[in-house]
Amino acid sequence: MGLLRPGKGRSLILAVLATILVCTVYLYWTPTTASSTVSVVPSTAFEVPLIERQKDFWKAFHPILQRHDPDCPYPQKLEDAGAIHFDPNSDRPLPDITTMNEEDQKKMEQAHADFIQSIKAAGKTLEPAHTPGKKGLVSTAGAKYLPVFVSTLRMLRRAGSTLPVEVYMKDTDEYEKHICNEVLPTLDARCLVLGDVVGQDMIAHYQLKIFAVLFSSFEEIPEDLLSSEPFTSTGLVLWPDFWASSVSPLYYEISRQEVPPVAARQSSETGVFLVSKKTHFLPLMLAAYYNYYGPTHYFRLLTQGGPGEGDKETFLAAAAALGAPFYTVSERVQAIGHQLPDKLSGSAMAQADPREDHALTSQGKWRIKDPAVGPAPHIFFIHANYPKFNPGDNIFGLSWETAPTVNTDGSDSRAWTAPPETIQRFGYDIEKSYWEEIKWVTCNYENFFKSWKQKAGLCEKVKDYWKNVFAEPHADDPKFTQGGLTYGRRCLFMGIRRPFTP
Incomplete structure (x- = not known):
């Protein structure tokens, strides 16, 4: 999916907004008590008018x-890269399975260079929309993802986070009055409509993330890690996928x-x-360029048909192209799920604390090459990617390939029980806490979400489960390690895609 651009003559089907916030649980070091009535002091940060700055x-x-359209035929694929697992000791070349003729490649190269020159030369005419010094969390959500967003947001507040949250929706059709006007303000969050800024039918699917970040009022996104290395020295921190890079040599x-x-x-x-928009505003604009022309040109160049093709590689690529600093967490992502007789049925991804990872790599210790050099970093995020935990979207039963809530004998089951050594690193029962919030949201707002209007008995179904x-x-x-990690959820995009299975 892509941006609909005048004169392109393409009819793109607009996808339902995937959510930034709804998929990632983060763990803090301080215990907190469970509560279904979260006390949050309303913020006045959202009283500052934002729409005019966004429009400007x-x-x-x-x-x-628009001026720097590649203006050439799409890169052509010879084949797809497929799912190649990352090997830190590999010396094989990048897959070279995308082709362009020399003239078209030169056009694309010149357009890329001219775009960078334009944003560098624009100066104050490209005044960012954010408020200097303001920190917060940004998400996109709509339709069936909105209930998951609310449960996620309650997990965030349950952790003790008081940062304001902005959730962006594609257009006014995605705006749900009761949720946006009555529910979210009590959690210091507000809805914003991207269509109000860029016009209707302009943004679709994966491109939503970058424009939500650019248009947000926040300068730094998100919180606890912002005052620690490696963020303080780089301004951009990214986590790894399971796979090796499959960027086309043509892109470079x-x-x-x-x-x-x-x-x-x-x-x-x-x-x-x-990300800090203060230090990485230019890379974010270049990432937006890659997304704007992603479906036609850049997504293929940056992934070549590898898993999760979309916006996922645009942020690192943009920073590297501009020589901006960044830190990529080296610790492998861990698949979690439940164990079947012959394999792990993975439904989520456990991601490491970047501070602990940086503490090792800054000493030249790379656990990805030799696990014996130091203890595994604690898990900081859980990316619940397949499926989303939406009671109104077939989370129960066998509708999903991973069947996360069903035992092999057909009885109700936890989703996250394996591998035990990874689950143990949670420190406490995060899955139980998350379902506590799902239950509260379902039973209190069952009749308000648009996507649940035709769904009957959701509250009772969740309570039975x-x-x-x-x-x-x-x-x-x-079993969990001692120490009582607390939890929350946090805001940056996760798309639905096929889970990793070892």
């Missing part, structure tokens, strides 16, 4: 995007960069990232 930025930025020619070794970095999983799985302890419940 778009009025200046949109013509630059077009962006006038040296081709890095395939072992230099893993592919990105941008369900979560940290809770009773069977969490109300009483079971002999096979996961």
